[in-house]
Amino acid sequence: MNSPNLTEQLKYIITHHLPGEDAHLPMSPVGRGKSSEALANATDYRQSAVAIILFKSQEEYRIILTQRVAYEGTHGGQISFPGGRKEEEDKDFSDTAIRETYEEIGIQLRSDLLIGKLTDVFIPVSSFLVHPYVFFYDKDPVFTNNYEVSETFSISITDLLAKSSISVMDIIVGNNFKMKVPCFRINQKEIWGATAIMLNELKEIIKRALGIY
Numbered sequence: 001m002n003s004p005n006l007t008e009q010l011k012y013i014i015t016h017h018l019p020g021e022d023a024h025l026p027m028s029p030v031g032r033g034k035s036s037e038a039l040a041n042a043t044d045y046r047q048s049a050v051a052i053i054l055f056k057s058q059e060e061y062r063i064i065l066t067q068r069v070a071y072e073g074t075h076g077g078q079i080s081f082p083g084g085r086k087e088e089e090d091k092d093f094s095d096t097a098i099r100e101t102y103e104e105i106g107i108q109l110r111s112d113l114l115i116g117k118l119t120d121v122f123i124p125v126s127s128f129l130v131h132p133y134v135f136f137y138d139k140d141p142v143f144t145n146n147y148e149v150s151e152t153f154s155i156s157i158t159d160l161l162a163k164s165s166i167s168v169m170d171i172i173v174g175n176n177f178k179m180k181v182p183c184f185r186i187n188q189k190e191i192w193g194a195t196a197i198m199l200n201e202l203k204e205i206i207k208r209a210l211g212i213y
Contacts, residue, residue, distance in 0.1 A: 006061060007054070007115055007136045009209035014116030014134065017208065021119055023201040027192075029181045035122035039129065042122065049096035049131040050083030051109060052118070052202060055141055055154070062154040063202070064141065065191070066105060069150045079191045081132070081198070082107070082149075093131040105152050106144030109135050118201050121194050132198045159186045160203055161212070 021034045032038075039045075053064040070077040084100040086093060094117070098109045118132040143152040159165060167185040169192060170178050183192035184199060191199060207213070 006206075006209055010054075010134065010205055011115045013205050013208050014118070018119060019201050019204040019208075023204040024119065024121065024197045027182045027184075027196040027200040029179070029193075032124075035120060035129075038122045038124055042124070042127065045122070045127045045129055046085055047093070047131070048083060048085045048128050049093040049100070049133060050081035050198070051097040051101045052081050052132055052134045052198065053101070053107065053109070053137050053141075054115070054134065054157075055137040055139070057140070057154075061157045063157065063160065063199075064105075064107075064137075064152065064154050065189075065195070066145075066149045067151040067153070067189075068148060077150075078193065078195070079189060080195050083130070085128070094133050097131070097133045097135075104146050104149050106146075107137060107141055109137065113137060118198060118205075121197050123194050130194060130198070132201075134202065153187075153189070155186050155189075157206055160184070160199065161207065 021036060024034065054061055065079050066082055067079050068077060082101040082104045083097055086096045090096040090099060094111065094114060101107050101109055113135045115134040115136055118134060121130045121132065123130060145152055165184050165186050167183055168180050169183045169190050171181055173179050181192050182196065183190050184196055
């Protein structure tokens with residue numbers, strides 16, 4: 001399920017027909033709402049950026065994901081895109097995504113590999129506004145994980161588009177309160193939260209590029 005000109009089609013759709021926050025809602029926890037609504041009441045939040053990296057392997061497009069090391073913080077052990085908070089030396093948020101990707105998994109992106117920017121996602125629990133950038137990496141990726149990353153892996157767009165990839169999982173919040181949240185379950189990996197929200201917007205863009213409605 002690929003197209004030889006997929007990256008160009010993605011670039012056009014991201015530039016002219018970005019799905020926006022409507023594509024976030026199917027993978028958002030119940031009651032979370034839209035990022036723009038949460039931002040209206042947020043103060044003193046932090047800015048960050050992530051890189052959503054596509055590459056081609058054996059004529060199949062794939063998407064790079066990381067699993068964070070387990071720690072006591074909010075996002076310990078979760079699956080995410082490489083990225084992090086903006087630093088003073090970063091020229092812009094895409095520069096943040098490029099720098100963080102190299103630091104975390106050893107992949108050197110360039111600005112000319114940028115396909116486009118998806119809709120920002122606000123994470124209330126950690127008070128981060130995330131700026132997602134989509135890149136096409138034009139080499140076979142070789143990963144060098146730093147101390148923040150326990151594993152780097154990839155999923156195919158075929159797996160992402162499969163209806164069977166959508167599922168529900170239990171998470172523990174607050175005082176051991178169990179909550180059900182939507183997730184992607186792909187190759188025994190559970191992808192939820194902000195990563196799933198961003199991934200779902202990319203999924204909608206890929207579907208449009210491939211003429212799937």
